Amino acid sequence: MPVSTSIRIAPTRAARALNLLRTVQFTHPPNCPCHSNPAHHHHGPQAVTQARRALATPIDYSQQKEYAFEMAASSIRFGPGCTKEVGMDFKNMGAKRVMVVTDANVRKLDAMKQVVEGLEREGISFEVFDKVRVEPKDSSVKEAIEASKPYRPDAFLAVGGGSVIDTAKLMNLYTTFPDADFLDFVNAPLGKGQPIPSKLFPLVAVPTTAGTGSETTGTAIFDLVSKRAKTGIAHRNLKPTIGIVDPLNTRTMPSAVHASSGLDVLCHSLESWTAIPYYERTPRPQNPLNRPAYQGANPISDIFSLKALKDTVKYLPRAVKDPSDHEAQEKMLLAATLAGVGFGNAGVHLCHGMSYPISGQNPGYKHPGYQVDSPIIPHGVSVAVTAPAVFKFTGASNPERHLQAAEAFGVDISNVKLESAGEVLSEALAEFLIGLGDQPRGLKDLGFGRGDVDALVEGTIPQARVLMLAPSLETNNVEAEREQLRGLFENALEY
Structure with a gap:
């Protein structure tokens, strides 16, 4: 049988x-x-x-398109006065030695006072590092890392803007992996681009500006001086454990900082909304650990990005115009967080990729309203200055999305032809930027000329992590990509 x-x-x-x-x-x-x-x-x-x-x-994953996306963001607590709870958070985590990270200006503000009182109230031991540099360089980041290691913290607390939060992320990373070479985790091709193999120490982020959304993301940006380029590290394990988003902490922001920070929110939302779809990205990762933080537009990030865009258009002009408009400030802080969730998963593309050499190759520009001794192009300014040229260029890639974005600026799109989408969005952006006041109307206002274009192009080429998400860009042909970038920088000289 x-x-x-x-x-x-x-x-x-x-x-x-x-x-x-x-x-x-x-x-x-x-x-x-x-x-x-x-x-x-x-x-x-x-x-x-x-x-x-x-x-x-065996499957050649380098030729396979992505088939999945992941949604990762820090836990967020939002509300006026919630900074005072931070000591209880560390007690609940069981933290014994907290490294508090800030800068010299923020250390004098009420946000730091609330933090210190909260830690002392719960009996949490802490040490303060207040030498964070605005727009950090690799040298300032390494200094911060070396200051952190001897204390041997078991948790980190960042109080400040994006520069402070990003620096704290890197301090956390290299304190967790003290034997790692600095370039091990830095984005390729400038670094080795290795994934972060395990979770880090707890990090609580308390933003005092409404712009970077760094309290939600696994990204940390800095200047790599030897390459005259901005780069960074991006991985889900780098994101803060929780972001304490307290509207009271942004009330001391000067108008110029409101404006430049808000421009970062504007471009975060626009770029993540118009990035290539996640299913068009290559290569498909062989291991989910290698799936990048910046994945391309996806149905979840779209919700956050579009909402952040609409709120920025509505509230940023109010926040810049009237320092006592606390409703507008609160809405912009929330928009920054929403945009952080959106771009922290979808990614950004050309505005940010082009902004890094603009900041790194600053010919001597000092932005009005910033109380600093050295020349500075604030990050939001360096990003937004190319936006009219960028979105005119990308319009043909997805006209419907570009028209939806234009509609957020108040444009009547009912009779606009699809082939005009990029131009319409570009004009709406230019009008919005001019309306904010005190904004450079192109790279010429920053001190750049046509003779600087080639160097700016070469500083952009290494930003593969974000350029790969740029619609309409010939990233598989370096010479064609150079020509497209050259045209974009030339078109961004003035608007």
Whole structure:
């Protein structure tokens, strides 16, 4: 009986296997030896053998498009006065030694007073590092890391703007992995681009500006001085444990800082909204650990990005115009956080990629309203100055999305042709930027000229992490990409 049973079942299994192979052949034509060879018109034993060999061949993931996206963001607590809870947070975590990270200006503000009182109230030991540099350089980041290691903290607390929060992320990373080389985790091709293999110490972020959204993201940006370029590290394990988003902490922001920080929110939302879809990104990761933080536009990030864009258009002019408009300030702080969730997963593209050499190659510009001794192009300014040129260029990639963005600026798009989407959004952006006042109307106002374009292009090329998400950019052809970038920088000289 067992023999006859096995005889009956064997043909059934063979038939099922053959049917499966045939299904694979018809649903995946490029891998089918029959349909890729005109001489084959049957599915005999030779074809089945070839199909089996094709199935056994390892997949070339570098040529495979992505098929999934992930949603990662820090926990967020939002509300006026919630900064005072931070000591309880660290007690709940069981933290014993907290490294508080800030800068010299923020240390004097009420946010730091609330933090210190909260830690002392709960009996949490802490040490303060207040030498964070605005727009950090690799040297200032390394100084901060070295200051952190001897204290041997088991948790970090960042109080300040994006520069402070980003620096704290890097202090946390290299304190957790003290033997790592600095370039190990830095984005390729400027660094080795290794993924962060495990979770870091707890990090609580208390933003005092409404712009970077760094309290939600796994990204930290700094200047790599030797390369005259901005770069950074991006990985989900870098994100803060929780962001304490307290509107009371942004009331001391000067008008110029409100403006430049808000421009960062504007471009975060626009770039993540218009980035290539996640399913068009290559390569597909072989391991989910290698899936990048910046994945391309996806249905979840879209919700956050579009909401942040609409709120920025509505509330940023009010926040800049009237320092006592606390409603507008609160809405902008929330918009920054929303945009952080959006771009922290979808990514940014050309405005940010081009902004890094603009900041790094500053010819001597000092932005009005910033109380600093050295020349500075605030990050939001360096990002927004190319925006009219960028979105005119990307308009053809997805006209519908560009028109939806233009509609957020109040444009009546009912009779606008699809081929005009980029131009319409570009004009709306330019009008919005001019309306804010005290904004450079192109790279010329920052001190750049046509003679600087080639250097700016070369400083942008290494920003592969964000350029790969840029619609309409020829990233597979370096010379074509250079020409496109050259045209973009030339068009961004003035508007």
